[in-house]
Amino acid sequence: MRKIVIAGNWKMYKTQAEGTEFLQGFMPTLEETPPDREVILCPPFTTLGILSKNLHGSRVQLGAQNLHWADAGAFTGEIAPAMLTEIGVRYAIIGHSERRQYFGETDETVNKRLKAAQKYGITPILCVGESKQQRDAGETESLIISQLEKGLVDIDQNNLVIAYEPIWAIGTGDTCESKEANRVIGLIRSQLSNPDVPIQYGGSVKHDNIDEIMAQPEIDGALVGGASLEPASFARIVNYK
Ligand SMILES: O=C[C@H](O)COP(=O)(O)O
Numbered sequence: 001m002r003k004i005v006i007a008g009n010w011k012m013y014k015t016q017a018e019g020t021e022f023l024q025g026f027m028p029t030l031e032e033t034p035p036d037r038e039v040i041l042c043p044p045f046t047t048l049g050i051l052s053k054n055l056h057g058s059r060v061q062l063g064a065q066n067l068h069w070a071d072a073g074a075f076t077g078e079i080a081p082a083m084l085t086e087i088g089v090r091y092a093i094i095g096h097s098e099r100r101q102y103f104g105e106t107d108e109t110v111n112k113r114l115k116a117a118q119k120y121g122i123t124p125i126l127c128v129g130e131s132k133q134q135r136d137a138g139e140t141e142s143l144i145i146s147q148l149e150k151g152l153v154d155i156d157q158n159n160l161v162i163a164y165e166p167i168w169a170i171g172t173g174d175t176c177e178s179k180e181a182n183r184v185i186g187l188i189r190s191q192l193s194n195p196d197v198p199i200q201y202g203g204s205v206k207h208d209n210i211d212e213i214m215a216q217p218e219i220d221g222a223l224v225g226g227a228s229l230e231p232a233s234f235a236r237i238v239n240y241k
Pocket residue numbers: 009096165169170171172173202203204205223224225226227
């Protein structure tokens with residue numbers, strides 16, 4: 001039985017005060033949310049602590065946007081898994097295209113971060129997806145298969161979420177057509193040894209397209225950027241029909 005997982009990736013938005021204000025608007029809306037939906041918020045590192053306190057005892061899980069593979073060490077600007085688990089972090093986004101594009105993330109470093117997350121009991125959300133150029137060149141399938149093959153070496157597929165995020169659909173309002181997202185997610189599932197790994201779609205998910213996206217049989221949830229920043233908008237997504 002595949003789990004439904006809906007995560008808000010706040011990227012580099014929301015101070016502690018703004019995160020707290022978001023919760024005031026968002027938390028009451030969860031009364032309508034079916035209990036089988038896992039709801040995750042992934043704020044910036046500095047906002048994790050205050051959210052952890054405010055979410056204690058609630059159904060909302062906390063996710064980080066990255067983590068380092070070492071237990072500790074001289075890695076300026078990085079964060080260790082134990083620093084995250086100490087404040088109740090249960091998930092971590094790994095290999096987001098913005099990390100791959102701007103910060104030199106490779107399939108090899110993605111694999112190390114996935115292993116480190118699992119070592120500490122954190123469920124990694126592995127992001128894969130093609131650029132517009134790769135799509136136009138007909139390379140979507142081969143690129144995604146390669147990202148999965150390299151990223152998932154020695155990874156336990158019983159503690160894993162995957163997000164299919166076509167880069168050209170991120171932050172552009174240009175959502176991947178839901179049937180096409182369903183097709184690619186089916187391809188991703190065909191590459192896995194565990195067919196129950198939840199696979200999300202990400203890329204311009206909004207309040208007005210979530211119902212159609214979630215109606216697709218292969219799609220198990222969403223990784224939401226911009227539309228997760230406003231309580232009513234994220235609430236509508238979490239409470240999709
Ligand atoms: O992690 C989230 C994705 O990058 C999608 O971002 P977006 O919903 O703003 O397009």
